[in-house]
Amino acid sequence: MTDTLQRLLVKLKRRSRFDPADEAALLGLPFTVKTLEPGHYLVRQGERADFTCVLLEGFAYRQKIVGDGGRQIIALQVPGDAVDLQNSLLKIADHSVQALTAITMARVPRVALLDIAATYPAIAHAFWLDTLVDGSIAWEWIANIGRRDALMRLAHLLCECAVRLEVVNAEGGDCDTLPMTQEQIGDALGLTPVHVNRMLKLLERDGLIARRTRVIVILDTARLRSVADFQSAYLHLNLLDD
Amino acid sequence: MTDTLQRLLVKLKRRSRFDPADEAALLGLPFTVKTLEPGHYLVRQGERADFTCVLLEGFAYRQKIVGDGGRQIIALQVPGDAVDLQNSLLKIADHSVQALTAITMARVPRVALLDIAATYPAIAHAFWLDTLVDGSIAWEWIANIGRRDALMRLAHLLCECAVRLEVVNAEGGDCDTLPMTQEQIGDALGLTPVHVNRMLKLLERDGLIARRTRVIVILDTARLRSVADFQSAYLHLNLLDD
């Protein structure tokens, strides 16, 4: 299984150049493969995480629980993502990561990761960039939740998911939709599920999306993006070309 | 001026261990010092940033402008922060950074920074951790704006500012308050200035804070934190001890 981590390598290579030694080191990382059912935890808030998980198939999300029991989804993870750099390097998990669908993942010991980062500067740099992009996405979410109304917010999330899925598929993934419930969408947008439902209906009525059960299809990307005020720059997909 | 970058070194040492060579390399970075008046831009959205700025004195904030002209403040920066890793490493600035007060900063060429990161793994690791913490703060802001009401949000921001100021002062800084206008507070919380004003009055009425002109004093930290559902873990202040 020397190519299990291939997905991670492909992802990092989108933004960094590696020489053969770097690539070999990355693919040579020790790992164990694990599968998880929907809803199960990859990491639980408050735990110490000695492993970093690389998502191979399926989706996951990060969430925080606030004082009154409310849940906020703070990030989505797609195949190829190293989903637990944050919690494992910062040692104490300040939030949980949960499987959205059934997933397979590779668990890499933190020490092994730190070792190759210390030995191969290009790999360290690649992970750093990856972390910077995660931060950039978080900032866009702050702007989305803080300054856009419910309809724009929802449209923006749909646009982001579409772009990220497209990238995953271009890299050899195989997934056409991100099967979130309306409650989960609400928790990602700071809205109630009821209101998400109403906004979805609006988008559908205007012909921007179509819906089958738990599947949302974008019918008019251009108009949806314009409703959402969506510009993909914050995803930093094309760093190599700059 | 060999100790201009001292503030950055002290900050990074809060979370990373360096040997003397690392420290010398960091302090030996080339830089030029610059001062800026309140409201002036450190980086402007859309520009290419070839320098990274280290904030030496004063405060700054990052902001995004959304489609309808609304502004969202997405992060605050205090002395010691490397305020433009994101924009300079990701090459195209997807948001602006603006001075909140009069500031002094050191501008470090991006290439010099990348050079020492590639040469000194401990420094690379320290910057990576710093970026991870920025991400962690952004995620807490998402939860704050998405799932807490106006009063809790405001209280939470006040708690965060207090803690961060305390840390800066402990490291040799000299600032007792963060002089944001109510409009700026609103832009950081996804609220209107009018509503911020009303919430401030509530906190004041209940004896949690006191106000003089543009200065907010926390009277009852414990109760304010309890109102805010504030736990400082997400700031990751004590990584070395874990």
Place this chain on the structure above:
DNA sequence: CGTAACCTTGAGTAATGTCAAGACTGGTGG
């Protein structure tokens, strides 16, 4: 002393949340 920000306050409005009931869906066991 005048001016430009900024803050304060009230009245009315719009967006979103709450509650609750009924309908649909997919899976499970009989």
Place this chain on the structure above:
DNA sequence: CCACCAGTCTTGACATTACTCAAGGTTACG
């Protein structure tokens, strides 16, 4: 194959939070 069940979605009526607009007060500063 059917019936049931839990989870999800849909819908309406109503409540509430936060926004908007606008006017007057305050502060800092020249």
